[in-house]
Amino acid sequence: DVQLLESGGGLVQSGGSLRLSCVASGFSFNNYVVTWVRQAPGRGLEWVSLIDGSGGTKYYADSVKGRFTISRDNSKNTLYLQMNSLRAEDTAIYYCGREDYCSGTSCYHVEYWGQGTLVTVSS
């Protein structure tokens, strides 16, 4: 079974940093595009970033560009999100997701989701 397990969330002060991890299992991690999506409390979904299987292609939402960095370690089946210069508006549950298989490129839809990790930025 495909499983995605996020960790690394917590309480951080405005301007601080945090690194999220997402450990994947049940599939060939290096063959899939993986993504981060967040959801502020009581609000809708917001796409954050995605990375292709090799780690060579990365896309970011404008709201996090220059502050967040997505990366992956295929030897550890792990996806990361390094978050710097955090703001109150970054407070959210962060979900990692695995896309459908599209021969190494993005299909632009998330087939499997983790349960999320909560990031709270205090001002």
Place this chain on the structure above:
Amino acid sequence: QSALTQPASVSGSPGQSITISCTGTSSDVGGYNFVSWYQQHPGKAPKLMIYYVSNRPSGVSDRFSGSKSGNTASLTISGLQAEDEADYYCSSYTSSDTLVFGTGTRVTVL
């Protein structure tokens, strides 16, 4: 990267059909067939219901169907059931090499 526009709420009685709209622009919904729909129950992770405008993943009921016309995509739920009560989000690829979600629609089964 403005969110796609969805109605805040849609309701229907059991057995009825409802349709949720998702309006974007020619730079996202209207320009590509990378439109997907997600269902989210309270406190749960989203679940993929439709991808590539009208395709259903394995295991998703055929009561769920998707379509697109111009800059507006739609999700139709037929034979509405109590378990369909949830939030629904559309999503689309954009010309900026990003993804954008819709504002979300709360479906209530009366």
